[in-house]
Amino acid sequence: MDASDFYTGIVAELYKPLKTHSQAWEPYASFIAQSGQPALELGCGDGDPILDLRRNGIDVDGVDSSADMLARCAERAAQERLNVPLHHQRMEELNLPRRYASIFLAGPTFTLLPDDQTAVRALQGIRKHLTDDGSALVPLFIPSPTPQDQIGKIKEAMTEDGTALRVSVISEDRDEDARTQRTVLRYEKHFDGENIVEERPWTLHWQTQEGFRELVEDTGLTVSAINGVQGGAAAPDASEFAFLLRPGH
Numbered sequence: 001m002d003a004s005d006f007y008t009g010i011v012a013e014l015y016k017p018l019k020t021h022s023q024a025w026e027p028y029a030s031f032i033a034q035s036g037q038p039a040l041e042l043g044c045g046d047g048d049p050i051l052d053l054r055r056n057g058i059d060v061d062g063v064d065s066s067a068d069m070l071a072r073c074a075e076r077a078a079q080e081r082l083n084v085p086l087h088h089q090r091m092e093e094l095n096l097p098r099r100y101a102s103i104f105l106a107g108p109t110f111t112l113l114p115d116d117q118t119a120v121r122a123l124q125g126i127r128k129h130l131t132d133d134g135s136a137l138v139p140l141f142i143p144s145p146t147p148q149d150q151i152g153k154i155k156e157a158m159t160e161d162g163t164a165l166r167v168s169v170i171s172e173d174r175d176e177d178a179r180t181q182r183t184v185l186r187y188e189k190h191f192d193g194e195n196i197v198e199e200r201p202w203t204l205h206w207q208t209q210e211g212f213r214e215l216v217e218d219t220g221l222t223v224s225a226i227n228g229v230q231g232g233a234a235a236p237d238a239s240e241f242a243f244l245l246r247p248g249h
């Protein structure tokens with residue numbers, strides 16, 4: 001399975017019910033307020049934070065590689081009669097009719113791109129779709145290995161009709177040189193004697209601050225800031241940081 005297809009089928013179905021915290025929309029509204037509209041969210045998934053942003057009158061389009069996640073987003077939008085323009089594309093093959101003053105990912109979705117070549121193609125696509133005075137916000141993180149005592153531990157949610165939804169980590173391989181962590185996740189759905197169990201490999205490919213700066217150099221973008229989670233410049237050894245990018249000259 002291609003990395004960009006991870007959030008499909010049972011994973012898309014269980015994503016929202018098993019999510020531990022919801023994505024705050026305000027930081028993205030602030031970014032768009034500074035950078036301008038229209039805006040584009042890459043990896044908008046089933047709708048957080050794009051639905052909040054649209055509800056608050058922001059002109060933002062969404063892109064995602066998973067038709068299943070987009071269908072859930074469209075369904076939530078329809079329930080509220082919100083008009084949310086959605087595009088089924090991979091961010092590394094971005095081809096949209098519009099250019100944007102703000103392009104962003106909400107949370108470290110960029111880490112789902114499985115290698116540096118794919119990351120460069122996504123950055124080139126971002127450059128191509130940015131207006132000349134626009135900017136892009138790319139949050140990144142360096143994942144920690146799953147602690148040994150968490151392997152096999154089940155996270156469960158119950159739906160209103162009594163269906164038990166579960167996810168657990170089965171195993172994990174980490175390659176520090178390739179900056180890649182591959183976690184096998186087991187998704188489960190149990191209802192009235194019917195049991196669905198599926199294991200899926202989930203790949204994270206992380207970027208260091210220095211390494212990402214080098215990747216950006218070849219894409220027609222330039223780094224205007226590296227922000228920490230509390231605002232202000234990120235500490236050089238921070239495990240979470242966000243790159244603010246502008247078109248290069």
Ligand SMILES: C[S@@+](CC[C@H](N)C(=O)[O-])C[C@H]1O[C@@H](n2cnc3c(N)ncnc32)[C@H](O)[C@@H]1O
Nearest residue numbers: 004007023043044045048064065066069090091
């Ligand atoms: C962790 S989810 C985040 C969804 C949503 N923003 C949220 O916070 O709830 C990551 C999303 O990125 C999408 N995605 C993964 N790889 C992608 C790619 N190469 N291009 C576009 N979208 C991708 C997945 O389909 C998924 O919907």
